[in-house]
Amino acid sequence: MSKLTNSIEWNAVKQHYQSIATNYSMLEAFNTDKERFHKFSRVFNDILFDFSKNLIDDQTLPLLIGLAEQANLKQKTADMFNGAIINKTEKRAVLHTALRNRHNTPVYVNGKDVMPQINGELKKMRAFSEKVRSGEWKGHTGKAMTDIVNIGIGGSDLGPKMVTKALAPYSRPDLRIHFVSNVDQADIVNTLEKLDPETTLFLVASKVFNTQETMTNATSARNWFLEQIKDETAVKKHFVAISTHRDNVVNFGIDPENMFQFWDWVGGRYSLWSAVGLSIALYVGMDNFEQLLEGAHEADQHFRNTPFSDNIPVIMALLGIWYNNFFEADSHAILPYDQSLSSFSDYFQQGDMESNGKSIDRDGAKVDYSTGPIIWGQPGTNGQHAFYQLMHQGTKLIPCDFLAPAQSHYHLPEHHDILISNFLAQPEALMRGKSEAEVRKDLSAEENKDDTLVASKIFPGNKPSNSFLFKKLTPRTLGTLIAFYEHKIFVQGVIWNINSFDQMGVELGKILAKAILPELKANDEINSHDSSTSALINYYKKIR
Numbered sequence: 001m002s003k004l005t006n007s008i009e010w011n012a013v014k015q016h017y018q019s020i021a022t023n024y025s026m027l028e029a030f031n032t033d034k035e036r037f038h039k040f041s042r043v044f045n046d047i048l049f050d051f052s053k054n055l056i057d058d059q060t061l062p063l064l065i066g067l068a069e070q071a072n073l074k075q076k077t078a079d080m081f082n083g084a085i086i087n088k089t090e091k092r093a094v095l096h097t098a099l100r101n102r103h104n105t106p107v108y109v110n111g112k113d114v115m116p117q118i119n120g121e122l123k124k125m126r127a128f129s130e131k132v133r134s135g136e137w138k139g140h141t142g143k144a145m146t147d148i149v150n151i152g153i154g155g156s157d158l159g160p161k162m163v164t165k166a167l168a169p170y171s172r173p174d175l176r177i178h179f180v181s182n183v184d185q186a187d188i189v190n191t192l193e194k195l196d197p198e199t200t201l202f203l204v205a206s207k208v209f210n211t212q213e214t215m216t217n218a219t220s221a222r223n224w225f226l227e228q229i230k231d232e233t234a235v236k237k238h239f240v241a242i243s244t245h246r247d248n249v250v251n252f253g254i255d256p257e258n259m260f261q262f263w264d265w266v267g268g269r270y271s272l273w274s275a276v277g278l279s280i281a282l283y284v285g286m287d288n289f290e291q292l293l294e295g296a297h298e299a300d301q302h303f304r305n306t307p308f309s310d311n312i313p314v315i316m317a318l319l320g321i322w323y324n325n326f327f328e329a330d331s332h333a334i335l336p337y338d339q340s341l342s343s344f345s346d347y348f349q350q351g352d353m354e355s356n357g358k359s360i361d362r363d364g365a366k367v368d369y370s371t372g373p374i375i376w377g378q379p380g381t382n383g384q385h386a387f388y389q390l391m392h393q394g395t396k397l398i399p400c401d402f403l404a405p406a407q408s409h410y411h412l413p414e415h416h417d418i419l420i421s422n423f424l425a426q427p428e429a430l431m432r433g434k435s436e437a438e439v440r441k442d443l444s445a446e447e448n449k450d451d452t453l454v455a456s457k458i459f460p461g462n463k464p465s466n467s468f469l470f471k472k473l474t475p476r477t478l479g480t481l482i483a484f485y486e487h488k489i490f491v492q493g494v495i496w497n498i499n500s501f502d503q504m505g506v507e508l509g510k511i512l513a514k515a516i517l518p519e520l521k522a523n524d525e526i527n528s529h530d531s532s533t534s535a536l537i538n539y540y541k542k543i544r
């Protein structure tokens with residue numbers, strides 16, 4: 001038995017779970033306890049976090065907090081913020097929080113304060129983005145930039161893509177942004193088709209700068225560029241690198257003067273706060289990028305300094321563990337009622353699943369409990385017409401987060417009220433359900449005779465959700481929300497005693513793909529794999 005499942009705290013939660021799972025009704029709890037919303041909601045700046053629609057009573061949170069305490073969360077949090085080498089397998093500190101440390105207090109890695117480097121890079125980002133945005137930065141033929149293309153994948157793509165979509169109202173129509181990530185040529189070809197090489201700036205973002213997809217796309221972009229501009233010296237004005245690996249950047253042929261750097265203590269999926277966010281700064285301006293950092297920094301302060309019972313990311317994490325480990329929920333849905341957050345759940349698919357999709361604990365032992373959930377979702381109201389049926393009446397328990405802004409950036413107020421009425425109705429419907437008596441009341445006498453119809457219209461209810469309602473999706477609020485989710489992931493990783501900051505599980509596929517690539521080029525029949533893989537290779541070669 002692991003230390004976690006053997007702990008007094010775990011077993012206390014387990015026992016408590018039995019009583020909640022057998023006969024707890026949220027609706028009844030709301031009816032009998034008029035204070036329920038006040039007890040189970042917290043406000044941070046203009047963000048209201050309502051977690052009252054959960055399968056919890058007055059005892060639940062204190063018991064779950066016991067799990068955080070037995071895992072020594074307070075100390076582990078301090079270790080992360082203070083630059084301790086907490087990513088043990090890669091022997092690295094984990095300091096995305098330093099990137100947004102707006103108080104600028106020193107943060108030491110191996111005895112060296114990293115803040116001067118961070119501030120230097122931010123200064124460089126400001127100078128460059130202002131030049132590009134003002135038109136002072138001219139392309140090879142003397143024209144200002146109109147299109148920015150970020151070439152990257154995973155953490156070098158998803159964060160900036162999500163944030164630039166979310167902050168589109170802060171952008172300018174004369175500076176467009178594009179993201180190319182997939183090695184499927186359709187991605188780069190469809191993007192380049194729309195572009196003029198004379199006014200296009202490519203940002204090649206890759207932590208290691210040898211990622212197959214990114215290097216392939218960057219090479220194709222450069223070939224496309226040179227086919228038209230026909231002058232190698234022009235590359236300097238149109239290609240910028242963002243990386244931790246200067247040598248790889250130089251080998252690829254990008255001038256180190258055009259390189260923005262970050263460091264190995266920034267995990268790829270936590271890197272949007274670093275120079276990887278250059279596309280954000282270019283698109284919405286450096287002031288807005290810094291507001292994003294401010295919002296995240298405020299969340300960091302809240303996370304570090306607030307008692308667990310009032311700590312929003314800690315509560316998010318504990319509720320996640322409650323459902324994941326005790327109710328055996330496999331997934332967690334993120335459901336923003338805001339079209340501009342349409343990539344928010346994609347972003348946290350990597351953020352959460354690459355971080356906590358582990359089955360070996362920090363001491364190398366196989367865990368005997370479930371770890372990271374499947375993260376998924378899409379914006380409301382679209383999701384309502386796709387998968388909410390299963391959430392309401394299916395056999396699976398799907399805890400979820402609803403997020404919405406009270407104010408839209410756009411100007412069709414009727415839309416927003418409809419959107420928000422749905423944002424409010426869905427968690428209510430999930431919690432309340434619809435009883436047989438209520439169903440029968442709504443049906444005609446004739447319909448009431450049809451028991452199948454009656455049964456199919458019953459909603460069991462009692463389905464948990466969190467709601468985040470905030471004033472407006474500003475850069476600052478977005479920064480706070482992202483950081484809340486990041487810290488939720490961290491807290492869960494601490495309690496599950498796993499390393500949330502490596503990603504060994506993506507390596508094997510990469511290695512096998514590298515071995516298969518030359519086999520696709522060779523003429524002979526392939527028999528070196530299992531019969532399925534070999535047959536697929538041979539069939540591909542026959543029909544391509």
Ligand code: F6P
Nearest residue numbers: 154155156206207208211268506
């Ligand atoms: O998918 C594995 C991974 O290493 C991610 O962790 C990372 O975000 C992505 O590949 C891209 O890596 P890089 O930024 O080094 O190109």
